[in-house]
Amino acid sequence: MRRPSINRRTAAAASAALTLAVGATACGGTTGPASGGKPLDGQTVTVAGVWTGSEQKNFRKVLDAFTEETGAKTVFEPTGDNVSTYIGSKIEGGRAPDVAMVPQVGVLQQFAKEGWLAPLSKKAATTASANLASVWKEYGTVDKTYYGLYFKAAHKSTVWYSPSAFEQAGVAEPKSYTEMVKTGRTIADSGLPGFSVAGEDGWTLTDWFENIYLSQAGPEKYDQLAAHTLPWTDASVVKALTTLGEVFKDKQLVAGGAAGALRTDFPGSVEQVFGPEPKAGMVYEGDFVGGMAKDDFGKKLGEDAKFFPFPAVDSGKAPVVSGGDAAVVLKDGKNQKAAHQLLEFLATPEAASVWAGAGGFLSPNKDVDFASYGDDTTRATAKSLIQAGDSVRFDMSDQAPAAFGGTKGTGEWKLLQDFLRDPSDPKATAARLEAAAAKAYKG
Secondary structure, three states, X not given: OOOOOOOHHHHHXXXXXXXXXXXXXXXXXXXXXXXXXXXXXXXXXXXXXXXXXXXXXXXXXXXXXXXXXXXXEEEEEEOOOOHHHHHHHHHHOXXXXXXXXXXXXXXXXXXXXXXXXXXXXXXXXXXXXXXXXXXXXXXXXXOOEEOOEEEEEEEOOEEEEOHHHHHHHOOOOOOEHXXXXXXXXXXXXXXXXXXXXXOOOHHHHHHHHHHHHHHHHOHHHHHHHHOOOOXXXXXXXXXXXXXXXXXXXXXXXXXXXXXXXXXXXXXXXXXXXXXXXXXXXXXXXXXXXXXXXHHHHOOOEOOOEEEEEOOEOOOXXXXXXXXXXXXXXXXXXXXXXXXXXXXXXXXXXXXXXHHHHHOOOEOOEOOOOHHHOOOXXXXXXXXXXXXXXXXXXXXXXXXXXXXXXXXXXXXXXXXXXXXXXXXXXXXHHHXXXXXXXXXXXXX
């Protein structure tokens, strides 16, 4: 049964937490109104982020919960994929948002080094340190200063599929990468291409590569490549690209072939599997696919939409790649007080519970009640993420400088799109990736 976005118990808990959170400013010294009104009545907090569609709609529910208690009006500004470009232009124009939701570690580091960020308030930092695994604090810290509060996490090692497509093809969930490719071809023989690939959004292609690379090359080399202490021309990279290229070049496996994939954005890739006119049997991406399948296409998770873990490649272990969105306060924002109080709220399990109930969301906050999640499928994924603790590997492209791993039309995103278009020369692609990485890391 679908769970309401926020039930009475969750609403009451959120109210209590907010009453405590909004009683102090970022410095912890000013209380709200002594009587009447709400602490931030008449104030506005602008929040910039990449989210669109159901993700944006559900985040607005979190902002609405903050408004309900504080009186602060909230305005969400969509950034598009180029978060760094958007924020930079806003700061230059004197119109910086108060808070930004940053989806890449490399971008957060860039913002901190540019001097754009204010450190977390003592209250937010203390709360987050108590309820997040230390890896999340590490990724939010630059030069020993804690700037980024990780609010939303992603489990990026999930492959989503249509049970009816599997049933028609007579296949079961694969247990290895080789079996997954074979399953895709069997589905194609029954009438649907194996995978929908969102080639228009280059970040999805980096996720494909990262899962293959982590499983095939192992965590040590993954960390080295993420830090660029291992060059992209290494044989392990060429091998992973070769493995990925075997999928990209197979028209049975990719809906619309390379040309069609390059015209398909991420929401479109989900629609191709779970929309009214299915065009593929599977779509690889993170746990958030489930939220879109449910909210945008009316699918019941665990029945009409299922997933299996991204399987092990060759003799490696099954990968667990994560990602996340960190809330940061911008120094040039107009409302520092309200911005810090919003982050103090986002650090609480009550804030996460609002989106958890709405769906399409995982929280890295270990104090969030798993019962807050609206279905068994999401609940199981959330448990897997929390139980992994510090052992997960953060999305590699998100750790890179934005010019390489986080900008549309350039760097890794563009080069993997080129590879999707023509996967015939993995070694040449590796060389181009190394050239782009060397330039970005040096800068």
